[in-house]
Amino acid sequence: MKLRLDYREANPAALQALIKLEGTAMQMNPDKTLYELIKIRASQINGCAFCLDMHTTDARKIGESEQRINLIVVWRETPLFTEKERAVLALTEALTLVANAGVPQEIYEEVRKHFTEAEYVGLIMAVNAINSWNRIAIATGMFPGCYEA
Template structure:
């Protein structure tokens, strides 16, 4: 496989803007494990192999179990996730697939049971950030290991 282009050197200003968004998303979401679960689920939905490889690796480094990582794709049927994690994953799916049904009121209400307004906005920013990264990786032909030397 060959990378289409190196987006980092092709447009550094654009990358700085996205890195700022990523930094904000990280600040707004202090639960690093939950943040990685969000990134994993969005990357699964979007079919982004590069990001999925990166974030499953990062989740393992945080101590996340292989079992839970393997079950993120089927979180609705897996009892290993907390109600809070389920709410975040539900919102991740709704926003990632926003053209399908938007974010229905029942999804909003479920998420708000576990996250206050500020945290809800933080989740939105996190989900938007990973969806942006997924689209950049897919559009530029990134694949697992493409930046390893």
């Protein structure tokens, strides 16, 4: 595989904008496990191998189990995720696939059972951040290890 282009070199301002968005989203979402669940699920949906590799690795580093990492893709079919995590995963899917049905009221209400208004906005920012990273990675042909070669 070959990287199409290194966006970091081609347009450093783009990288800085995404880093700023990522930093803001991270500050708004102090729960690292939830943050990685968002990143993994959105990257699965978007088919971003680079980001999926990165965030499953990051999840392992913070103690996430292989079983849960492997089953995020089918989170509805397993009891391994809490109600709060399920709400976040549902929101992640709805926002990542926003053109399909928007964010249904029932997803909003379930998320709001667990999160304040400010935290809800933080979750939206986290989903937006990973979707932006996914789109950069996919559009430029990034793949696991592409910057190591």
